Amino acid sequence: MRTPITAAVLEEPGDKLQLVELLLDEPTDHEVVVRTDRVGLCHSDLHYLNGALSIATPAVLGHEAVGTVEHVGSAVTRLKPGDRVVATVTPSCGLCNSCLRGRPTQCVRVDQLRRRERPKLLTHDNREVEVLGGVGAFAEAFLAGEASLAKVSDDLPLSVACLLGCCITTGVGAVVHGAKVTAEDTVAVIGCGGVGIAAVQGARLAGARRIVAIDAVADKLELARRFGATDTVLATDPTSTADRVIEILPDGVTHAIEAVGRPQTAELAFTILAPTGTATILGLMPAGAKLSLSADALVYGDRIVQGAYMGANRFLSDVDMFTDHYRTGRLDLDAMVTAELPFTAINDGFAAMADPTTIRIVLDFRPEHP
Ligand SMILES: [Zn+2]
Ligand SMILES: [Zn+2]
Known part of the structure; x- marks a missing residue:
């Protein structure tokens, strides 16, 4: 039936x-x-x-x-x-x-x-x-x-509980499980939509010492500050955007999180890395999309490019982790x-x-x- x-x-x-x-x-x-x-x-x-x-x-x-x-x-x-x-x-x-x-x-x-x-x-x-x-x-x-x-616990309001299914799992998970950000790290988040804002919150939760939010829309950068960004860069063309990040953090960032889903923003994530830094690419891209990266920066700089599909989640335990951080006010x-x-x-x-x-x-x- x-x-x-x-x-x-x-x-x-x-x-x-x-x-x-x-x-x-x-x-x-x-x-x-x-x-x-x-x-x-x-x-x-x-x-x-x-x-x-x-x-x-x-x-x-x-x-x-x-x-x-x-x-x-x-x-x-x-x-x-x-x-x-x-x-x-x-x-x-x-x-x-x-x-x-x-x-x-x-x-x-x-x-x-x-x-x-x-x-x-x-x-x-x-x-x-x-x-x-x-x-x-x-x-x-x-x-x-x-x-x-x-x-999921009944004390988590329904209107926010659904976010644990994708947005929070992907954004916070990418920082915690994918990038494994620590208090030593400087993090850039490219794209401040739902997943990007979740990644900013993840970086704050993980104790990152600087969190640079990057977006092409000024209003989104204002939002990112409210969720923990310490610095913001209004994205224009990739070269000047990278230059602005390097002005703020001359060595580059130890972690860049891409939450847009375009080859150019993924390449930007790699460009702004410090030596030994890791770019974590989250955005879903059109089928067949390819990235172009500097081989020198990769090989001489020991840089890493990785995926963290759906925040590399451990779903059942992540839901409990997010719920606890929400209850104590560390995750908004x-x-x-x-x-x-x-x-x-x-x-x-x-x-x-x-x-x-x-x-x-x-x-x-x-x-x-x-
Ligand atoms: Zn989704
Ligand atoms: Zn399996």
């Missing part, structure tokens, strides 16, 4: 999302049905929406979600109905070589974890609907594997949510992402029940 649910469906990139009724399958043995409470609008969703990143259509996007477990498959042991859960697009098996080496975001069995015989979602005329990242949370309810869900989640809208206003929400003072817009699925 499939359950009818209302979802925001992408039919063609560039189109607005359509709120339509879809049919949600029952959970398989290892899956959980989650009633969606709040979902954040992430730039990755926007990239799929406008076609900068591609996904099979029709599709249900949405991956930064918190919800309530409705029912669970027969083999689910860790979660039960009524639990509050946050979803991740990086489930992990715990048993493969990547997982055993402490890199669960590179789990080699993700496809196996997500595989199922029937489509999760069907339209009324029996078309299969793709779901983003094994989640697809722009819907009243979604199906996710147990491995894609972390239990409340100020990251700049607007809350009802789910039905999802297209207005995406339009509002163009406003430079937007950090995160969160959709509320039950605005009548605060």
Whole structure:
């Protein structure tokens, strides 16, 4: 028996999302049905929406979600109905070589974890609907594997709990797990959207001695200061932006975090590194994108360029870590949510992402029940 649910469906990139009724399958043995409470609008969703990143259509996007477990498959042991859960697009098996080496975001069995015989979602005329990242949370309810869900404490407000699914995990995780920033470090964060602001907060949390925020929009730099940036650089062309960073920190930075998703900003992250510094590249780039780096700077300077996909997270324990830092006021989640809208206003929400003072817009699925 499939359950009818209302979802925001992408039919063609560039189109607005359509709120339509879809049919949600029952959970398989290892899956959980989650009633969606709040979902954040992430730039990755926007990239799929406008076609900068591609996904099979029709599709249900949405991956930064918190919800309530409705029912669970027969083999689910860790979660039960009524639990509050946050979803991740990086489930992990715990048993493969990547997982055993402490890199669960590179789990080699993700496809196996997500595989199922029937489509999760069907339209009324029996078309299969793709779901983003094994989640697809722009819907009243979604199906996710147990491995894609972390239990989150009920004392964390719903409106900020969803941020732990992507924005905070990626930005803070990149600093803590990816770059492993310490009190000795000087950090530059390129791009001050949701993930960039989270990275600024991560650098503050890790005790970095200088935090240089870089963005092309002055309003975003003001925001970055509120979250812990000690210095700011208004980005213009790559050469003068790099020069400005070197004026502030003549040796260069020991860590640069790129949170834009363009080859030029990734190259800038490398250019501003001190010898032995590390550039951590977070932004999702168009398929086939390539970077051009100075071989001399790399080879003679022992510099490092690395990825930290989804903040190189350890999702289940990270959710608890972030919750503790939030409770003690070291991680400001409340100020990251700049607007809350009802789910039905999802297209207005995406339009509002163009406003430079937007950090995160969160959709509320039950605005009548605060
Ligand atoms: Zn995201
Ligand atoms: Zn694994």
